[in-house]
Amino acid sequence: MAQHRVCQEQDDCARKVTLSTMRLRVLPPALLQDPRVESLNLDRNKLKHVPGISKLGNLRKLILSKNEIADFPEEIQSLVHLEKLELNQNQIRVIPEGIFSYLPRLKHLRLNNNRLSALPKDLATCSSSLQYLNMSNNLFRAVPQSVLELVSLQELYVQNNSLRQLPRELFEGRPLKMFKAHGNPLREPPSEVCAGGIQQILSYFSQLQNCQVEEDRRVKTMFLGASLAGKSTICKSLKQRQVVLVSEEERTVGIEISEFHIQDFTFLFWDFAGQLEYYVTHHVFITPQALVILVINFQKYQLNNDIFRELVGFWINNLFMRVPNSVVLPVGTHTDCCTEEEVEEKKRDIMSKIQAMLEERRANLTHFINNLESSEESEFYVDQWDRLKEMQSCTLTILNLVPINCTDYWDIKKLETTILEHVKNEEIFPNVIRVLPPVYKEVEAAIVDIVQSEETAEYGMMDLNHLLSEITHREHLSHLGTELFQDILRYLHRIGLIIWYEEIKQLESTVFLRPAFLITMFKILVRYHLVQQLENISVDLLVGEHATIRDQSNWVWTFKSKAMLCQRAMRALVKHQLYSEGMRDVFEEMVGHKAKKGKLFSLLEHFEICLEVRNTKDLNPGAREFVPGKRWETTQDCGEAYYLFPTYLNQSEEVSERWGGDHPEDLHIRAYFSPEIPEGFFQRMKEEIKTCGTCGHRFQTELLLPKVPSDMEVPQPPPPAHYYVTSYGTTTFGPSSIHINRQSILDK
Ligand SMILES: Nc1nc2c(ncn2[C@@H]2O[C@H](COP(=O)(O)OP(=O)(O)OP(=O)(O)O)[C@@H](O)[C@H]2O)c(=O)[nH]1
Numbered sequence: 001m002a003q004h005r006v007c008q009e010q011d012d013c014a015r016k017v018t019l020s021t022m023r024l025r026v027l028p029p030a031l032l033q034d035p036r037v038e039s040l041n042l043d044r045n046k047l048k049h050v051p052g053i054s055k056l057g058n059l060r061k062l063i064l065s066k067n068e069i070a071d072f073p074e075e076i077q078s079l080v081h082l083e084k085l086e087l088n089q090n091q092i093r094v095i096p097e098g099i100f101s102y103l104p105r106l107k108h109l110r111l112n113n114n115r116l117s118a119l120p121k122d123l124a125t126c127s128s129s130l131q132y133l134n135m136s137n138n139l140f141r142a143v144p145q146s147v148l149e150l151v152s153l154q155e156l157y158v159q160n161n162s163l164r165q166l167p168r169e170l171f172e173g174r175p176l177k178m179f180k181a182h183g184n185p186l187r188e189p190p191s192e193v194c195a196g197g198i199q200q201i202l203s204y205f206s207q208l209q210n211c212q213v214e215e216d217r218r219v220k221t222m223f224l225g226a227s228l229a230g231k232s233t234i235c236k237s238l239k240q241r242q243v244v245l246v247s248e249e250e251r252t253v254g255i256e257i258s259e260f261h262i263q264d265f266t267f268l269f270w271d272f273a274g275q276l277e278y279y280v281t282h283h284v285f286i287t288p289q290a291l292v293i294l295v296i297n298f299q300k301y302q303l304n305n306d307i308f309r310e311l312v313g314f315w316i317n318n319l320f321m322r323v324p325n326s327v328v329l330p331v332g333t334h335t336d337c338c339t340e341e342e343v344e345e346k347k348r349d350i351m352s353k354i355q356a357m358l359e360e361r362r363a364n365l366t367h368f369i370n371n372l373e374s375s376e377e378s379e380f381y382v383d384q385w386d387r388l389k390e391m392q393s394c395t396l397t398i399l400n401l402v403p404i405n406c407t408d409y410w411d412i413k414k415l416e417t418t419i420l421e422h423v424k425n426e427e428i429f430p431n432v433i434r435v436l437p438p439v440y441k442e443v444e445a446a447i448v449d450i451v452q453s454e455e456t457a458e459y460g461m462m463d464l465n466h467l468l469s470e471i472t473h474r475e476h477l478s479h480l481g482t483e484l485f486q487d488i489l490r491y492l493h494r495i496g497l498i499i500w501y502e503e504i505k506q507l508e509s510t511v512f513l514r515p516a517f518l519i520t521m522f523k524i525l526v527r528y529h530l531v532q533q534l535e536n537i538s539v540d541l542l543v544g545e546h547a548t549i550r551d552q553s554n555w556v557w558t559f560k561s562k563a564m565l566c567q568r569a570m571r572a573l574v575k576h577q578l579y580s581e582g583m584r585d586v587f588e589e590m591v592g593h594k595a596k597k598g599k600l601f602s603l604l605e606h607f608e609i610c611l612e613v614r615n616t617k618d619l620n621p622g623a624r625e626f627v628p629g630k631r632w633e634t635t636q637d638c639g640e641a642y643y644l645f646p647t648y649l650n651q652s653e654e655v656s657e658r659w660g661g662d663h664p665e666d667l668h669i670r671a672y673f674s675p676e677i678p679e680g681f682f683q684r685m686k687e688e689i690k691t692c693g694t695c696g697h698r699f700q701t702e703l704l705l706p707k708v709p710s711d712m713e714v715p716q717p718p719p720p721a722h723y724y725v726t727s728y729g730t731t732t733f734g735p736s737s738i739h740i741n742r743q744s745i746l747d748k
C-alpha cells in the first residue's frame with residue numbers, strides 16, 4: 001500500500017527514497033531489495049527497529065528522525081558509505097561502541113532530542129570527517145571525551161543539556177564556526193559569556209590562563225506580585241535587618257534596585273511595582289536565571305479563582321511567557337491578619353492551583369505538539385514544533401510557599417534563611433556560582449567606582465569609548481583592549497549590573513551605568529494618572545514647546561481617545577521630570593526634536609512599548625465608513641510624529657457606538673507589526689482560512705481593512721494561501737507572525 005507513495009528519483013544513478021510520515025512500523029520489504037538506494041528518508045514514522053537496513057550498503061544519507069527508536073540500530077555499522085545520519089527525536093539512551101569506527105565518511109550527525117548522557121569512544125574515529133554534530137536536548141552532564149577529539153567540527157550544538165563546564169580544548173585548534181550552548185547550568189564559562197559567541201568564549205579562556213580563578217556568587221532577585229502585597233516591605237526589611245514599615249501612600253513607581261549581601265552571596269533586589277500601569281514595561285527587565293519572589297497578600301487572598309488569577313495566576317502566566325525556567329518562591333504576607341487555619345488553607349489552595357497551572361501548561365503543550373506532529377503538513381511547522389519542544393523542556397520550579405508577617409522581624413529572618421538555603425542548593429540554582437577571570441571582577445569594580453564618583457552624572461549614561469578610557473586610566477587595567485572590554489560589558493549587561501543595548505543602532509555606543517535611570521525614563525510615560533500629568537503641564541513648559549493651552553487639551557483628548565502622544569507632549573512630560581531631578585543636560589539627547597529621534601524613543605520602540613504613527617488621521621474614528629472591496633482615500637502625513645501606546649487603548653465607547661458592542665463569538669485578533677506590515681499580508685488574510693489546528697473546524701474570515709489606492713496597475717493577488725490558526729499562541733504567515741490572545745470560533 002505504501003509503495004505507490006514511495007517517491008523514487010533517478011538522479012545520476014543516485015537513488016533517493018522518501019518514506020516520511022507514513023506511520024510505518026516496519027520497513028517495507030521491497031525497499032530492502034534495492035541495494036542501489038543511496039538516500040533514504042524515513043522521518044516521522046513509528047519505527048522502533050529497522051531490521052535489514054544493513055542490506056542497503058550504498059546508503060550515503062539515512063534519516064530516521066522522529067520515530068520511536070529506543071535501541072540504537074546496530075546494523076548501521078554496515079553502512080560504511082554513510083555521510084549523513086539523522087536519529088534526532090527518538091528515545092535513544094545508549095549508543096554502543098563499535099559503530100562509528102565503521103563509518104569513516106560520516107560528516108553530519110544529528111542525535112538531538114534523545115535521552116543520551118554519553119557517546120561512544122569510537123566516535124573519535126570520525127575525527128577527520130565529522131563536521132556537524134547536534135547533541136542538544138539530551139541528558140549530557142559533561143562534553144564526552146570523543147567529541148573533544150573531533151578536530152574537523154564546524155558546527156556543534158549542545159544546548160538544553162545539564163552541562164556545567166565546557167572544556168577549553170573544545171574551542172581550540174578546530175574550525176568551529178557555529179556553537180550553541182544555551183539551556184545548560186554552565187558556570188565555566190558562565191552562560192552569559194557563552195551567549196557572546198565563540199570569540200567571547202575564547203577570550204574568556206585566554207583570560208583564565210595563568211591566573212587565579214574567582215568564583216562569583218550572585219543572585220538577581222525579582223520581587224513580583226500585585227500592589228500592596230508587601231514587596232517593598234520585604235526588600236527594605238531584609239536589607240536593613242529590621243522591620244521597615246512602608247506606608248500605604250508609598251507605592252513603588254517602576255522598579256527599585258538595591259544590593260544586599262548574605263554570607264558570600266550578593267543579591268541584586270529588583271523590586272517591581274505591582275500597579276497595573278507598570279506591567280507593560282516590566283517585561284523589559286524580567287530576565288532569566290533569577291530568583292523570583294512572588295509576594296501574595298494573604299489578607300486579600302480568597303479561595304476563589306478570580307482572586308487567585310489576579311494575585312497569583314497572572315504572574316505565573318507572565319513568567320511562563322518571559323522566563324519559563326525560573327525558580328519561584330511564593331511568599332504569603334499579612335499572616336498577622338489571618339488565623340492560623342486560614343493561613344494553612346490559603347497556602348494549600350495557592351500551591352495546588354499553581355500545580356494545576358503547571359499541569360495544564362504541560363497538557364496544552366503536549367496537545368499542540370501532537371497536533372503539529374499529526375498534521376498532514378507538519379513540515380511547515382518545524383519552527384513552531386522546535387519552539388514548543390523547547391518550551392516543554394523547561395518549566396517553572398515552584399518552591400514551597402513561605403507565610404510571613406512582615407511586621408515581625410523573626411519572620412523576615414525566617415525568610416532570609418529560606419532564601420539562603422535555596423540559593424545554596426545546586427540542584428535548584430546551578431547557575432549561581434560563576435567562574436570568572438579576575439579581570440571581569442576588576443572591570444566591574446572600576447565601573448562601580450565610576451558610578452559612585454561625584455564626577456559621574458546622576459543619570460549614569462556614558463559613551464562606550466569614554467567609559468573605556470576612564471577604566472584604562474586605572475593602572476592595573478591600562479592594557480584592557482576594546483574587545484575584552486566589550487565582552488565584559490556584555491557579561492555585566494546580562495547579569496543586570498549595567499545596561500548596554502548594542503543591538504539598537506542608536507544606542508550601540510551608550511552604556512547605562514545606572515539601570516534605574518532607564519526605569520525613571522520609562523515611568524514618566526508609562527504610569528498611572530498620565531492624563532493628570534498631561535493636564536498639569538505648566539504654561540512655562542508649554543511655551544518652551546511652542547504649544548498653547550488648546551494644544552494641551554488636544555493632547556489630552558488624543559491620548560484619552562486614541563492612546564497617542566505627540567512628540568511635543570512627550571517632550572513636555574519628560575522635561576518636567578528631568579529638570580526637577582537635576583538631569584537637564586541629558587534632556588535633548590533623550591527626547592530629540594522634530595528632525596532627530598531621541599534615545600528614549602528608540603528604546604520605547606525597541607521594546608514595543610509604543611509605535612511611531614506618521615499618518616494619525618487614518619486612525620480617526622470619524623473617517624468615512626469603509627466598504628469592503630472599495631478603495632479608501634488616505635490622508636496626508638500630518639507632520640508631527642505621534643506615538644501610539646497600545647496599552648492605553650482602553651476607551652472603547654466611541655468604537656462601540658459606531659460599530660456596536662462586542663459579541664462573545666467575535667474573533668479577537670491583535671496583530672502587532674513591527675516595524676512595518678509584511679508584504680502581501682492583507683491579501684493573504686482575505687483568503688480562506690482552512691482549518692482550526694486545535695478543534696478541526698473549518699471557517700472563513702474577511703478582514704475589514706481598506707485597499708490603499710494606487711495609480712499603478714494592481715497585480716493579481718497570489719493564489720490562496722493555506723495556514724492554520726490555533727486557539728492560542730503565535731500563528732505564522734510567511735516570515736511574520738501574529739499572536740492570538742483570545743478567540744472563540746463557532747462553526748456556522
Ligand atoms: N499588617 C501587615 N502589614 C503589612 C505586611 N506586609 C506589608 N504590609 C503593609 O502593606 C502595605 C503595602 O506594602 P508594600 O511593601 O508597600 O507593598 P508593595 O507590594 O511593595 O506594593 P507596590 O509597591 O504598590 O507594588 C504597607 O503599608 C505595609 O506596611 C504584613 O505582613 N502585615
Ligand SMILES: [Mg+2]
Binds near residue numbers: 232252271273
Ligand atoms: Mg512596592
